[in-house]
Amino acid sequence: MRLHFEKISHQYDDVEVLSDISFATSEGEIITIIGPSGCGKSTLLRLAGGLEIARSGKVLQSGKLPQGSLNPLTYIFQDFALLPWRTVRGNISLVLEDHRLSKTQRDEIIDDVLSRTSLGEFANAWPRQLSGGMKQRVAIARALSVTPAVMLMDEPLSALDAQTRAILMDDLVSLWTREKFSALYVTHNLDEAVRLGHRIVVLSRRPGRIREIVSIDISIDERDNYPLEMTQYRNQLWELMRDEALAADRELVHG
Amino acid sequence: MVDRINAPVKFRGGGFAPKKIRFTGLIVFAVLIAFWEFGSRTGFISALVLPAPSEAFAAFMELARSGMLVKHLSASLQRVLIGWSLGASLGVLAGISIGLFSLARSGLLPLVSALFPVPKIALLPLFVIWFGIGEGSKVATILFGTFFPTIIATYSGIDNIDRSLIRMGQSFGMSWISIVRKIIIPGAMPAILSGFRISASIAIILLVAAEMIGAEYGIGAYILLAGSLMQTDQLIAGVAILSLMGLAFAWVIGRAEKILLAWR
Numbered sequence: 001m002r003l004h005f006e007k008i009s010h011q012y013d014d015v016e017v018l019s020d021i022s023f024a025t026s027e028g029e030i031i032t033i034i035g036p037s038g039c040g041k042s043t044l045l046r047l048a049g050g051l052e053i054a055r056s057g058k059v060l061q062s063g064k065l066p067q068g069s070l071n072p073l074t075y076i077f078q079d080f081a082l083l084p085w086r087t088v089r090g091n092i093s094l095v096l097e098d099h100r101l102s103k104t105q106r107d108e109i110i111d112d113v114l115s116r117t118s119l120g121e122f123a124n125a126w127p128r129q130l131s132g133g134m135k136q137r138v139a140i141a142r143a144l145s146v147t148p149a150v151m152l153m154d155e156p157l158s159a160l161d162a163q164t165r166a167i168l169m170d171d172l173v174s175l176w177t178r179e180k181f182s183a184l185y186v187t188h189n190l191d192e193a194v195r196l197g198h199r200i201v202v203l204s205r206r207p208g209r210i211r212e213i214v215s216i217d218i219s220i221d222e223r224d225n226y227p228l229e230m231t232q233y234r235n236q237l238w239e240l241m242r243d244e245a246l247a248a249d250r251e252l253v254h255g
Numbered sequence: 256m257v258d259r260i261n262a263p264v265k266f267r268g269g270g271f272a273p274k275k276i277r278f279t280g281l282i283v284f285a286v287l288i289a290f291w292e293f294g295s296r297t298g299f300i301s302a303l304v305l306p307a308p309s310e311a312f313a314a315f316m317e318l319a320r321s322g323m324l325v326k327h328l329s330a331s332l333q334r335v336l337i338g339w340s341l342g343a344s345l346g347v348l349a350g351i352s353i354g355l356f357s358l359a360r361s362g363l364l365p366l367v368s369a370l371f372p373v374p375k376i377a378l379l380p381l382f383v384i385w386f387g388i389g390e391g392s393k394v395a396t397i398l399f400g401t402f403f404p405t406i407i408a409t410y411s412g413i414d415n416i417d418r419s420l421i422r423m424g425q426s427f428g429m430s431w432i433s434i435v436r437k438i439i440i441p442g443a444m445p446a447i448l449s450g451f452r453i454s455a456s457i458a459i460i461l462l463v464a465a466e467m468i469g470a471e472y473g474i475g476a477y478i479l480l481a482g483s484l485m486q487t488d489q490l491i492a493g494v495a496i497l498s499l500m501g502l503a504f505a506w507v508i509g510r511a512e513k514i515l516l517a518w519r
Binding site for chain 2 (some may be wrong): 049051066070071073074075079081084085086094095097098126128129142146199
């Protein structure tokens with residue numbers, strides 16, 4: 001399935017946060033969206049999954065759903081959004097319980113996603129017992145359990161420390177290598193954007209406009225072998241972003 | 256100025272973390288009662304002012320032996336349990352509505368704010384006219400007294416639920432009823448249970464007040480009678496029963512918290 005953004009503009013009260021955003025995702029592609037703080041990138045993601053409605057423009061879907069997809073547009077949140085009163089298993093079960101699945105089918109799905117994210121031994125742990133990295137793994141397992149067509153990832157690694165972030169980035173790369181999922185991945189971290197994005201959408205400061213879309217042709221799982229090229233991409237993006245980030249930093253907060 | 260080499264850095268952290276020391280509470284109790292008994296025996300505490308704990312205990316045993324304890328206690332427990340469970344369950348329902356629906360919030364919240372501070376004891380004569388001098392007015396007093404604090408505990412519990420959890424539920428396409436049942440109610444449960452703690456002690460206060468009007472049996476009636484006959488030993492025994500009742504309720508709610516909030 002593909003998601004098409006057509007001339008999206010959005011405002012909160014009088015503040016214009018997004019302006020004239022048009023692009024489309026492709027099957028099996030990770031698009032990272034990067035921009036200075038307050039550029040509306042998280043808003044764009046909320047529009048993408050129907051948690052908010054754009055003031056003008058449309059988000060359209062096209063193409064076939066993956067087989068057995070229960071929730072085509074599935075989010076992974078920065079703050080994990082796990083229910084503290086449910087175990088790891090219960091948290092995944094939560095999003096399956098509203099669908100017509102037998103207990104055995106549900107258990108099969110849960111066991112499958114737990115093993116894909118190597119969480120098997122934590123199935124009965126409470127969220128409070130888990131580290132940040134493990135919590136986000138549970139959230140990823142939960143997202144996988146509904147077989148999404150496009151994953152909407154809202155700064156999924158921003159709440160984690162640098163080491164955990166590196167480990168989880170590797171996990172995401174190997175997950176993608178095994179099954180080419182499509183994702184919109186919002187981040188303010190250049191390294192994540194360059195490491196995980198097939199295409200990188202660079203937004204300007206508020207109101208967010210597309211400044212440039214940078215394609216990286218090196219396959220995601222081989223990027224470690226091209227440190228020189230990756231550094232060049234990184235520098236190119238930093239050139240694009242630096243002035244915007246500087247200007248955004250000096251802006252007064254509205255309201 | 257430190258001009259000495261190897262001067263150890265002075266410790267200035269720690270503290271501000273009171274811990275529970277086992278048996279201390281029990282010892283304080285025992286010492287207090289022993290002092291009281293000693294004071295009464297030596298005449299240092301006049302028997303007119305305060306009867307000895309042993310006399311109060313004797314009065315309690317007399318009450319138990321005569322079979323009146325069961326009568327008083329069952330009458331009181333019945334009132335408190337019916338009044339409190341009705342008040343608390345209606346309060347949870349109303350609190351959930353205020354927490355979920357704009358109309359309920361706009362319509363009921365001003366009413367709740369206006370009626371919550373009214374001492375329900377003041378309404379007791381009115382309840383006697385409405386519900387009769389018998390059980391009705393007593394149960395109604397406890398019901399109204401526990402209803403309002405439960406509403407406030409419940410809706411503020413719902414207000415404080417992490418919005419991102421609700422957004423998560425919506426983003427996975429969960430139905431409205433599932434979100435309420437699996438996210439909102441468990442999320443408000445800690446607040447609801449601490450509301451129960453408060454309403455249980457309010458229920459005991461109102462029980463005694465209600466039993467002071469037109470009740471034949473009940474711990475409140477027993478205390479009132481003892482007081483008017485200057486039977487201070489019985490009065491102390493009655494007060495001790497109320498205290499034990501309060502402790503028992505707190506223990507039950509504590510158990511419920513242990514079971515329902517095991518995830519914390």
